[in-house]
Amino acid sequence: MENFPLVLVLSSIVKILIIVHLLLIGVMIMIWAERRVSGWMQDRLGPNRVGPQGLLQPVADGLKFLFKEDIIPDHVDKPLYVLAPAMLLVPALIVVAVVPFGSSITLFGHEIPLQIADINIGILYILAITSLGVYGVVLGAWASNNKYSLLGGLRSSAQMISYELTLGLGIIGILMLTSSLSLRTIAIEQGSYPWQWNFLIHFPAFLAFTTAMFAETNRLPFDLAEAEQELVAGYHTEYSSMKFAMFFMAEYMNMIVGSAVTVTLFLGGWHFFGLENVGGPVWSGLISFGIFFVKTAIFLFGFIWVRWTLPRFRYDQLMNFGWKFLLPVALTSVVVTGILWITTNSRLVVGIGNAISAFIVVSIVAGLLVMTTPKPAIQESDSQFAPTALDAVE
Amino acid sequence: MNAEQILFILFGAVSLIGAISVISFRHPIYSALSLVITFFAQAGLFVLLGAHFVAAVQVIVYAGAIMVLFLFVIMLLNLGTLSAKGAIGPKLKGFAVILGILLAIEGIYIAVNSASDTAVAAAESATGTTTTYDIGKLLFNEYLLPFEVTSLILLAALIGVIVLVKRENQEGN
Amino acid sequence: MALEYYLVLSALLFTIGVIGVLVRRNAIIIFMCIELMLNAANLAFVAISRNLGETNGQVFVFFVMAVAAAEVAIGLAIIVSVFKHRQTINVDEINSLKG
Numbered sequence: 001m002e003n004f005p006l007v008l009v010l011s012s013i014v015k016i017l018i019i020v021h022l023l024l025i026g027v028m029i030m031i032w033a034e035r036r037v038s039g040w041m042q043d044r045l046g047p048n049r050v051g052p053q054g055l056l057q058p059v060a061d062g063l064k065f066l067f068k069e070d071i072i073p074d075h076v077d078k079p080l081y082v083l084a085p086a087m088l089l090v091p092a093l094i095v096v097a098v099v100p101f102g103s104s105i106t107l108f109g110h111e112i113p114l115q116i117a118d119i120n121i122g123i124l125y126i127l128a129i130t131s132l133g134v135y136g137v138v139l140g141a142w143a144s145n146n147k148y149s150l151l152g153g154l155r156s157s158a159q160m161i162s163y164e165l166t167l168g169l170g171i172i173g174i175l176m177l178t179s180s181l182s183l184r185t186i187a188i189e190q191g192s193y194p195w196q197w198n199f200l201i202h203f204p205a206f207l208a209f210t211t212a213m214f215a216e217t218n219r220l221p222f223d224l225a226e227a228e229q230e231l232v233a234g235y236h237t238e239y240s241s242m243k244f245a246m247f248f249m250a251e252y253m254n255m256i257v258g259s260a261v262t263v264t265l266f267l268g269g270w271h272f273f274g275l276e277n278v279g280g281p282v283w284s285g286l287i288s289f290g291i292f293f294v295k296t297a298i299f300l301f302g303f304i305w306v307r308w309t310l311p312r313f314r315y316d317q318l319m320n321f322g323w324k325f326l327l328p329v330a331l332t333s334v335v336v337t338g339i340l341w342i343t344t345n346s347r348l349v350v351g352i353g354n355a356i357s358a359f360i361v362v363s364i365v366a367g368l369l370v371m372t373t374p375k376p377a378i379q380e381s382d383s384q385f386a387p388t389a390l391d392a393v394e
Numbered sequence: 395m396n397a398e399q400i401l402f403i404l405f406g407a408v409s410l411i412g413a414i415s416v417i418s419f420r421h422p423i424y425s426a427l428s429l430v431i432t433f434f435a436q437a438g439l440f441v442l443l444g445a446h447f448v449a450a451v452q453v454i455v456y457a458g459a460i461m462v463l464f465l466f467v468i469m470l471l472n473l474g475t476l477s478a479k480g481a482i483g484p485k486l487k488g489f490a491v492i493l494g495i496l497l498a499i500e501g502i503y504i505a506v507n508s509a510s511d512t513a514v515a516a517a518e519s520a521t522g523t524t525t526t527y528d529i530g531k532l533l534f535n536e537y538l539l540p541f542e543v544t545s546l547i548l549l550a551a552l553i554g555v556i557v558l559v560k561r562e563n564q565e566g567n
Numbered sequence: 568m569a570l571e572y573y574l575v576l577s578a579l580l581f582t583i584g585v586i587g588v589l590v591r592r593n594a595i596i597i598f599m600c601i602e603l604m605l606n607a608a609n610l611a612f613v614a615i616s617r618n619l620g621e622t623n624g625q626v627f628v629f630f631v632m633a634v635a636a637a638e639v640a641i642g643l644a645i646i647v648s649v650f651k652h653r654q655t656i657n658v659d660e661i662n663s664l665k666g
Contacts, residue, residue: 080423121526124450131458135430138465142423150469157466161459168454181526406576413580413603417587422595429599432580436606439573443617448625452609455632460602460639467643468595471650490589494582501578506571528622537626544633551637558644 011112019096019116027252028058030300037304065245073144073238080143085239085246088136092253095129098122099260100184102270102289106281114270114289115184122183123171126261127164130216133254134160137218137225140247141235152234155315156218156225162322163215163222169330170209173202173337173354174265177347183261187269192276197268201351204358205333206266208326213262215322217254219303221310224318259299260292267295324365332361401442409435422468430461447526573614580607594646594656598639605635 032047032055039046047054072078102114119125134157141153175181177198178189190197199206215222226234236247263269270276270288272295277284313321336357340350412432419425433456440449533541580603587600609628616624650656 080427119446121446121450124447124454128450128453128458131454131462134458134462135427135465138462138469139423139427142465142469154466154469157462157469161462161466164458402572406572409576410579410583413583416599416603417583417591417596422593425596425599429602432603433606436610439576439610440613443573443613445613445617445625445628448609448613448628451629451632455636456602456606460636463639463643464595464599467647471647471656487590490586493589494586497585498579498582501582502575505574505578508574524622524625529625532622532626533629536623540630544630547637548633551640555640555644558641558648 007108007110007112011107011110012116015112015114015116016097019101020093023093023096023253023256024249026256027249028062030252030256031058031061031248033300034304034307037301038308041305041308062245065242068241070241070243075145076238077143077145080139081238082243084136084140084143085243085250086136087139088133088250089246089253091129091132091136092250092257095126095257096260098125098183099257099264100187100269101260101292102285103276105285111281113184114285118182118184121181123175123181123186123265126183127168127171130167130254131160131164133216133250136247136250137235140239141225144235144238146238148231148233149235149237152225152231152237156235159215159222159224159318159322162319163212163326166208166212166322166326166330167216169327169334170202170205170212171265172334173205174198176334176337176341177201177350183264187264187271190268190271192268192271192274194268194273196347197266197271199266201347201354202266202333202337203351203355204329205337205354208330208333209266210262211326212322213258214303214306215318217258218251219255220307221312222318223312224315255300255303256296259296259303263292263295263299267299320369324369325362328361328365329358332357398442401438405435405438405442408432409439423465426461426464426468429464430457433457433461445524447524447529570614570618574611577607577611577614580604580610592657592659594649594658594661597658598642598646602635602639605631 035057036046036048036054047057050056050060072081097116098119100113100115100118104111104113106112137156137160138153141149141156144150174186178186180186180189186198194200218225224234225231226236228234231237236244239247270292272291276288276291278287333354336353337350340346340353344350409432412428412435415428416425416432419428433452437449437452437457440446440452584600584604584607587603588597591597591600609631612624612627612631614624616622616627646656649661653661655661
């Protein structure tokens with residue numbers, strides 16, 4: 001017992017170092033992967049000159065950022081302009097503290113959980129810290145003193161507030177079944193096999209949560225805050241050099257952390273067909289970490305995939321989608337999960353009920369929207385004069 | 395001096411400095427940021443008091459939602475510093491500060507006196523942390539009716555805001 | 568940590584809020600000062616709640632937060648519509664009942 005705190009402190013420091021470096025390396029790999037996968041999806045090569053398969057491209061990019069002149073424009077609000085990138089990066093870094101990235105390793109008679117801090121309000125911590133990310137975007141936009149930036153910041157703040165609701169509501173169903181706010185407990189409760197994982201039980205909530213997470217990370221199709229075609233580069237138009245690099249890194253870090261949280265909450269954490277129990281006290285921990293890593297990587301691939309599959313929303317479409325589809329779906333999921341879990345106490349019934357109710361809700365909302373939307377009057381007369389793409393082909 | 399005292403002084407000082415900055419910065423954006431810092435320090439104080447759940451909710455509700463709304467409005471209206479003719483004179487300002495100091499003395503007097511009355515109540519249970527389970531149990535049993543009334547308040551606010559904005563639109567047309 | 572320290576801190580924060588309401592003329596900053604006062608009350612609630620070894624005080628904090636959220640939503644909507652009418656949010660200039 002005497003040396004327990006020392007082991008705790010040492011293992012915590014080691015874990016923090018490993019995780020922070022993994023995150024930074026992950027960002028680099030993501031930058032490379034995004035460009036290569038984009039190239040692959042668009043039937044072109046992507047960067048392949050620097051290093052084998054272009055793997056050193058992020059290093060070259062980073063060096064270029066470092067040696068670029070750090071320009072602070074005259075018209076900006078200097079303190080906030082300097083502060084904003086850090087305010088986006090820091091929340092992205094510290095959120096990972098409560099994510100369990102594996103079961104546990106037993107070293108020298110001490111069981112070391114593969115998680116930096118297992119606090120009993122883990123999910124609330126994540127919601128609280130991610131909700132702070134918006135300050136970096138909004139303040140950077142405001143401090144730039146540029147119309148395009150300001151528009152980007154305004155869009156971002158409205159978008160974040162709207163989608164945060166869905167993010168929170170999507171989790172509540174899980175909390176009801178697990179009755180714990182600790183991420184480790186939630187991951188353990190899900191069990192080893194895919195059909196036990198939360199994404200099947202709470203399928204609509206899973207979809208709503210994932211979509212809201214895309215919006216929170218400002219990724220396509222929700223990147224209205226930096227829509228290139230409309231706002232130059234949105235909130236980071238005035239940024240250059242390392243400050244821009246920090247915005248850039250924060251975006252990828254948010255993606256990685258978001259994927260890790262989704263894997264923990266919905267995709268069974270480090271479990272995979274009992275593979276995580278194979279081997280001794282050390283090996284099982286490492287294998288579980290590997291499983292978690294692979295799951296996160298697959299989810300991150302999904303991020304890139306979506307980027308090149310869906311076009312960007314228009315602003316009113318974004319708001320309509322968030323408030324009229326995602327929020328009702330997440331809300332119904334909460335109500336249905338609660339009622340069915342109290343009455344039947346069966347995960348199967350909850351899962352089926354959730355899917356059916358979400359289908360009903362989406363149909364009702366879609367029906368209402370179709371009924372209330374006035375028909376565009378110009379369309380018919382327009383089609384007689386304006387040549388369509390089809391005409392051009394013919 | 396133990397860790398709790400050091401942290402109390404740290405968080406307390408930060409929250410006081412933040413609060414003073416709120417009322418002394420000229421630009422509303424800086425005031426809003428100082429307020430966020432104050433809320434953060436208060437969340438830290440809540441953690442010191444063992445109220446982890448309240449601390450998290452404090453950050454989510456105040457820093458994550460309410461202050462973003464403030465920022466949104468400040469940016470939307472593009473409110474710079476107010477024109478100088480609106481600011482109150484130094485005499486009135488001094489008067490207000492004197493009134494404030496009197497209020498502070500009164501508050502501290504009451505705080506110290508009432509604290510010594512209640513301090514006997516439960517000294518041994520004063521170190522435990524409150525779990526979310528405890529709060530939920532209390533909230534949905536003893537305080538169920540107030541909880542429901544709270545939801546009505548929020549609903550009323552929602553409708554009120556929609557009515558305010560809606561009327562604005564029609565006049566615009 | 569004794570209860571007095573928390574209560575004194577709470578009283579000081581409340582006072583700063585009051586001074587802010589008295590001194591500043593910007594409606595948004597006055598609003599922020601009201602939030603500050605509500606928070607000072609929250610701090611006192613939680614501190615006393617721990618001192619008594621019960622959870623009731625923390626539950627009150629939720630109600631305060633809910634009221635604060637409702638108040639902010641309404642208040643900011645009013646500020647926005649006042650600004651649209653009068654082009655100012657200086658509380659000294661908003662002095663007529665008819666817009």
